[in-house]
Amino acid sequence: MHVEVDTNLCESNGVCEALAPDLFEIDDDDSLLIKVGQLTSQQVPDAEAAVLRCPKQALRLVRSGMGADELVEVVNTDGRVLRVVSRAEMRHGTLRHRSTYIVVIRSNGALVVHRRSDWKDVYPGLWDIAFGGVAAVGEDWGTAAERELAEEAGITGVTLQDMGGGSFDAPDGHVVARRFVARTDLAVTCPDGEVVEVGEVSLSHLDEWLSTHDVCPDSLSLMLPLLTEAAGLDPS
Numbered sequence: 001m002h003v004e005v006d007t008n009l010c011e012s013n014g015v016c017e018a019l020a021p022d023l024f025e026i027d028d029d030d031s032l033l034i035k036v037g038q039l040t041s042q043q044v045p046d047a048e049a050a051v052l053r054c055p056k057q058a059l060r061l062v063r064s065g066m067g068a069d070e071l072v073e074v075v076n077t078d079g080r081v082l083r084v085v086s087r088a089e090m091r092h093g094t095l096r097h098r099s100t101y102i103v104v105i106r107s108n109g110a111l112v113v114h115r116r117s118d119w120k121d122v123y124p125g126l127w128d129i130a131f132g133g134v135a136a137v138g139e140d141w142g143t144a145a146e147r148e149l150a151e152e153a154g155i156t157g158v159t160l161q162d163m164g165g166g167s168f169d170a171p172d173g174h175v176v177a178r179r180f181v182a183r184t185d186l187a188v189t190c191p192d193g194e195v196v197e198v199g200e201v202s203l204s205h206l207d208e209w210l211s212t213h214d215v216c217p218d219s220l221s222l223m224l225p226l227l228t229e230a231a232g233l234d235p236s
Contacts, residue, residue, distance in 0.1 A: 001039045001192055003047050005032055009058035020046035044193040051119050061119045071137050072097050079176045096174035098135040100145040101222050104182045115197035123216045130219040141178040154189030158182050168218040177222050
């Protein structure tokens, strides 16, 4: 993960430097310098604070390989690739793209839930019932799901049960999805900083939990029907 600055917005007011002098510096030309490349886990909280406190919103945290210039596929409702654009263009135009969704179920039947970081470009700060994210250009569904689960949750080496496709359409996004289930008791370590809080909810109490938390609408639409089939998560 690293920090990017929009030089068209940055006014070099020094707020970020005051918050995180090890990460930011205003040079003699009154330009902002980012002093580090990849952030360590210890540096992420200071970087996140600087991003959130920037008065011009000129800073953003970017997961490695997932910057604004990352290329993603624009697809039709059947998932056929129409063209390739930058991630920034996809977000700006709310263009239809491919995304994976992975629910993590414990051996005791509990669902792993998590809260997204406030710097996320989609649904910042909301709770989520699934891990996942945008598939890379040419990336098959299984590989994309394994990568996202590793990056967001720190979970690797588990079998992912493919529960089939789905779609989500809303004013703020259009997704062709692939849904997966991971049954594991491995710890969720959140290595890339995208997840800031983790919990576990019994499926029998999921409705109650949902009533008291703001949850990402795409995951609710796509994954909640699967979770109601608690006995076997039958995709039908």
